[in-house]
Amino acid sequence: MRIRIYFGLFFTEEQPKYNATSNYQGDGIRIRYFGHACLLLQTSEVSILIDPVISYKVSSEVPRFTFEDLPDTIDYIVLTHNHQDHVLFESLLQLRYKTKHIVCPDNNQGFLADPSLKLILEKIGFTSVISLRDFDRIEITNGEIIGLPFLGEHSDLNIHSKIAHLITLKGKKILFAADSNNLDHDLYVNIFKHIGPIDTLCVGMECDGAPLTWLYGPLLINPLKRTYDNTRTLSGSDFKKAWSIVQESKCKEAYVYAMGQEPWLNYIMALKYSPDSIQITESDLFVKTCHDFGIKSERLFGKKEWVMY
Numbered sequence: 001m002r003i004r005i006y007f008g009l010f011f012t013e014e015q016p017k018y019n020a021t022s023n024y025q026g027d028g029i030r031i032r033y034f035g036h037a038c039l040l041l042q043t044s045e046v047s048i049l050i051d052p053v054i055s056y057k058v059s060s061e062v063p064r065f066t067f068e069d070l071p072d073t074i075d076y077i078v079l080t081h082n083h084q085d086h087v088l089f090e091s092l093l094q095l096r097y098k099t100k101h102i103v104c105p106d107n108n109q110g111f112l113a114d115p116s117l118k119l120i121l122e123k124i125g126f127t128s129v130i131s132l133r134d135f136d137r138i139e140i141t142n143g144e145i146i147g148l149p150f151l152g153e154h155s156d157l158n159i160h161s162k163i164a165h166l167i168t169l170k171g172k173k174i175l176f177a178a179d180s181n182n183l184d185h186d187l188y189v190n191i192f193k194h195i196g197p198i199d200t201l202c203v204g205m206e207c208d209g210a211p212l213t214w215l216y217g218p219l220l221i222n223p224l225k226r227t228y229d230n231t232r233t234l235s236g237s238d239f240k241k242a243w244s245i246v247q248e249s250k251c252k253e254a255y256v257y258a259m260g261q262e263p264w265l266n267y268i269m270a271l272k273y274s275p276d277s278i279q280i281t282e283s284d285l286f287v288k289t290c291h292d293f294g295i296k297s298e299r300l301f302g303k304k305e306w307v308m309y
Contacts, residue, residue: 004172016067022243023071026307029169031217033304034065035176036265037086037204037258041053043169046141048076049061050176051086053097057263062263063303067094076140077102080178081162082117083215083234085260085268089124105140105146105163106131113219115161126137130288132163134196143163143169152181153204155212155232172199175249178258179204182241188248193290199308203242204258205283209234219303255289256283256299 024030032040037051047069057066077099077278079087092102105118117132122219130138147282148164164177175198183190192198212232213224226233237245246254259279262271273280283299288296 018072019068022069028125028307028309029172029175030305030307032065032069033257033300033302034069034263035262035302036260037080037176039176039202039257040070041169042152043142046075046143046169047071047073048140048169049074049095049182050078050168051178051258052091053088053265053268054076054087056260059290060263062301064262064264065303070095070098070240071182072098072272074099074147075101075192076138078106078145078165078176079117080176081105081154082115082165083152083179085258085265086178087117088268092121094126099126101128102126102131103130103132103165105147105161106133108158108160108275111158113157113162113216117161119216133160134163134184141168143167146195148175148177148195149187150178151183151187152178153209153236155216155234157212157216160263166195166198174200175202177201177203177220177245179206179236180245182237185244188245189227189272192250195299199251200253200255201246201249201251202255202257203245204236205238205242205256205286206259206279207238207241207282209236212256230266233293238278240284240288242282246290246295247287249260249293253296254286255297259283259299260302261303 017309020105025044030042034054036053038053041048055066102121107116108114118129122130134146134147134149138145148166148167150162150164164180166175211229213229260271287297287299
């Protein structure tokens with residue numbers, strides 16, 4: 001009886017609330033930034049939600065979109081990689097009933113540190129789970145989703161379940177590179193030879209990540225020396241590496257995201273930056289350099305909405 005009473009606190013008879021602008025019927029592509037690595041792409045015919053880690057509606061000085069700002073139907077949820085700030089089941093379970101398809105990277109089968117996201121998502125009730133490998137393609141209304149290589153950010157472990165996504169809608173190409181670390185410039189030379197120039201780049205620049213054991217320590221058989229641990233970090237691109245992607249992509253807009261600065265990420269990422277933190281100084285330099293070359297750029301924070309035509 002006690003278990004039943006406590007479990008009941010997680011449920012409500014109150015209907016979900018929706019804002020009048022949740023659904024989009026315009027002629028362009030509306031993009032809404034929900035914080036960290038979560039963005040919503042909408043046309044009048046399709047909606048795509050990237051890495052949903054979504055805030056609840058609370059009183060705060062930080063502006064934010066919440067669950068109330070999501071559309072009635074989500075055609076595709078797209079997941080970049082299996083880290084807790086990108087695959088958050090607290091959000092996913094609340095979106096399951098309105099989601100048609102969920103897209104995730106394929107995994108390195110049989111490797112303990114790289115479990116199958118596809119199997120996990122199917123077990124929790126998603127009925128259409130699509131797994132992608134590099135350069136796999138999904139046709140969608142007025143566009144496509146292509147999986148692209150995603151290096152770095154997982155120390156040097158042999159983890160395959162990470163993938164960047166090139167989403168094309170109405171002729172516009174938007175690349176979500178998440179926490180990709182540009183470890184090999186030739187990779188992006190060849191990627192953009194294959195896909196051509198893009199319109200918008202979203203790239204993570206958490207360039208001084210946690211050591212390997214912060215996330216994967218419990219899976220190690222033997223203790224790791226601190227010197228080795230600190231050189232095997234979960235880091236994204238710094239200025240030089242991120243700017244190199246911009247140059248190869250010939251993008252018109254470049255946004256820094258997935259920095260974990262929003263307050264609703266505090267208990268997931270345990271990050272706290274100062275103005276002198278390398279993640280801030282490197283991304284500031286990135287934004288400034290983009291502006292110097294006539295490329296629209298900013299480090300996203302809290303909430304943003306724009307429309308592409």
